Every structure is written in C-alpha cells, then in structure tokens.
Amino acid sequence: MTILMDGMRLNAREGQTILDVAREHDIRIPTLCYHEKLKPIGSCRMCIVEVEGSSTPVAACTTAVSDGMIVRTHTPDLVELRRETLKLIFLKHPMNCAACEINGNCQLQDLAHEYDINHTDLHTYNIRPVEPEPGPYATPLIQYHPRRCILCGRCVQACVEITEVGAINFKGRGALARIAPVERMGSIKPECVSCGECMAVCPVNALTEALGKKRGKAWETRKVKTTCTYCGCGCQLELNAVGETVTAVTPVDGGVNRGALCSKGRFGYDFINHHERLKTPLIRENGTWREANWDEALDFVAKRLVDIRSESGPDAIGALASARCTNEENYLFQKFIRGVIGTNNVDHCARL
Ligand code: SF4
Ligand code: SF4
Numbered sequence: 001m002t003i004l005m006d007g008m009r010l011n012a013r014e015g016q017t018i019l020d021v022a023r024e025h026d027i028r029i030p031t032l033c034y035h036e037k038l039k040p041i042g043s044c045r046m047c048i049v050e051v052e053g054s055s056t057p058v059a060a061c062t063t064a065v066s067d068g069m070i071v072r073t074h075t076p077d078l079v080e081l082r083r084e085t086l087k088l089i090f091l092k093h094p095m096n097c098a099a100c101e102i103n104g105n106c107q108l109q110d111l112a113h114e115y116d117i118n119h120t121d122l123h124t125y126n127i128r129p130v131e132p133e134p135g136p137y138a139t140p141l142i143q144y145h146p147r148r149c150i151l152c153g154r155c156v157q158a159c160v161e162i163t164e165v166g167a168i169n170f171k172g173r174g175a176l177a178r179i180a181p182v183e184r185m186g187s188i189k190p191e192c193v194s195c196g197e198c199m200a201v202c203p204v205n206a207l208t209e210a211l212g213k214k215r216g217k218a219w220e221t222r223k224v225k226t227t228c229t230y231c232g233c234g235c236q237l238e239l240n241a242v243g244e245t246v247t248a249v250t251p252v253d254g255g256v257n258r259g260a261l262c263s264k265g266r267f268g269y270d271f272i273n274h275h276e277r278l279k280t281p282l283i284r285e286n287g288t289w290r291e292a293n294w295d296e297a298l299d300f301v302a303k304r305l306v307d308i309r310s311e312s313g314p315d316a317i318g319a320l321a322s323a324r325c326t327n328e329e330n331y332l333f334q335k336f337i338r339g340v341i342g343t344n345n346v347d348h349c350a351r352l
C-alpha cells in the first residue's frame, strides 16, 4: 500500500503503524513513551499526527496505516499541542537538569529544548504539583522517584513483556498516581526478580540504582562494551566508567540476551573497584598470604600437583572450575584434570 506523509508518497506494509512508516523513511515524529523493545503504549501523546478524515489528532505509535492515508506530522497545531503536553509533564516533573544524572542524555530534556519549553511556561497553569508520598518499590535495589515519574508506563510494560513477571503497576489516580508493587491477588503475588529492566527503559531517571555509585555525567562517562562474567550465558553489556571507576551497567542492543540482563549482571559490578579485590596471585607461607607473580604461582601449583600425584596418586587431587570462565576454558580445564592429572575429581562451582 502507499500513504501520503507530509506530501511524500511512501510505501507501507499491512500491520505497520504511522510511526513505523515514518521511521522507515527518516521522518522524525517526536516520541516519549514509545520504546523499540516494547509494544506501543500510547500514553504520552507526543507523537500525535493529523490524519485526513479524523476529527482529532491520533497517536502515530498506535495507529495502523491504511492504503491512501494522508498524514501530516508537523503542522502549527500539532506543535502547539505537543508544547501543551510538555508543559503538563513539567508541572510535576522537576526541571532540575543541572543536578540530574542523565542531563545530556535525556529524551525529555531534548524535547523541552526542541519545543522551546522554559521556566515561564511552567507557570502557565498556576497549579502546585502534589508532593507524592514516598513508598516502597518492588525491589530494594531500585529507588523510585515519584516527582520525576511521568507515568509513561514503560516500566510496567517492560516487567510484563521482557521479564514476564508483572511485579509493578499504576497505583492511585490523578495527581496521586504512581508506580508501585502489585497487590496480592488471592494466592498470587508476582515477585520482582530485581532484573532492572524497568529501570533500563525509564526515560526520565525516575528509577535509579538504590545502592549504586553516583553516576557520572553523559559527557564524562566512557562506555565499554563487554561480556558479563557471572555465568556462561555470555550476555552483552556496557560498563559505564568515569576515570577508572565503574559507575553503572547499561544494556546494549543485540547479543544472546537481546539487551536484557539479570540482577547480577546489572547491579553486581561493585567488585570491580572493590578495595579487597585480588589483583595478583597469593601464596600461603607459614599460615600467611604473600603476593606472587603469575610465573611463580604457576610453577608452585605445577610442582605441588606433581608431588601430590606421585606421593598419593591422582585421586588425591580434586579440581573445581569456575562459571566465570568461558565454555572453552572449562572444557580445557576438565580435559587437563582427566587427561593429564588422571582423575575424574573435577566439578564446577555452578553445581554447588
Ligand atoms: S530527567 Fe531529563 S528533563 Fe528531567 S531533570 Fe533529568 S535531564 Fe532534566
Ligand atoms: S526489577 Fe525486573 S522484575 Fe522487578 S519490577 Fe523491575 S522489571 Fe519487574
């Protein structure tokens, strides 16, 4: 089928939304609640467009295209409506960008800039925002900031669609609406698994790490793509570092995990800069540990293995492999223990 968008005739396919077609043809329609990993939510109304024959603007992210549709994406009326939407969002959301950790990497800030929202606009409606009550979130690893929350619903959707748990939902109405753990329904209470997917999709820093380090600003943060070391899945992630200190883990697209992480991969990075972290091998002598270099440590281990094997036989030796090694390393390790040392006393910490 074809549709006419901003005067251009564009090819479109059955099942696509107006936003899908616009993006496919590099036509920018502003969005806020829309997230590529989630089904369209349609809550923020930033993506409204005019469709000929429709008496009111429609959300581009939730409206399917039809053959011959005529769409306008940037009329003066639409720009004005989007400005009003942003003003209403900023009635509650504190425009406190200078002190905000995602300053410089924020969709809402970009929209405020694009639609020229300034402090004078924030007094248009002369309404004092309600100060929401603090309340518990679904996991102690994440802190919820109700004033910042724009109630876009991404977190709720991510918990259902990505993690398939459904541990959080909207609670309360109007100005008191907030995100909260779901109530028990009879014997069913979906339990949060602390995966942090909700936090990862929040566009306005309303969900932050409760125990994490202070994050650096976008422009001082170095991102290093790497593989999670916790288990054999090989999830891809991005370490965020300021100087030599890792301050956060963020998802990367693709990889076996398709951007998703578990609680260990997302929150368990403090060991990297921990002051007790081992950085050299240690050899125990007379009951105390002393630092050694790798050559010395490997020579020591090789000599002890040979001595024990000749004195007491190969079954006097047992070996434990690590989930933090690759499959190939673990394969070589068991091969060495079985083929070279000559014992089947080999196991893996994942089975403990
Ligand atoms: S979330 Fe965005 S708009 Fe809000 S204070 Fe932070 S940088 Fe500014
Ligand atoms: S941490 Fe994971 S399981 Fe818990 S509320 Fe967020 S998305 Fe749901």
Ligand code: SF4
Pocket (backbone or CB within 6 Å): 148, 149, 150, 151, 152, 153, 154, 155, 156, 179, 198, 201, 202, 203, 204, 205, 206, 207
């Ligand atoms: S916590 Fe974040 S993702 Fe969830 S509704 Fe609020 S702004 Fe949206």
Ligand code: FES
Pocket (backbone or CB within 6 Å): 030, 031, 032, 033, 034, 041, 042, 043, 044, 045, 046, 047, 048, 059, 060, 061, 062
């Ligand atoms: S992006 Fe379409 S309604 Fe929010």
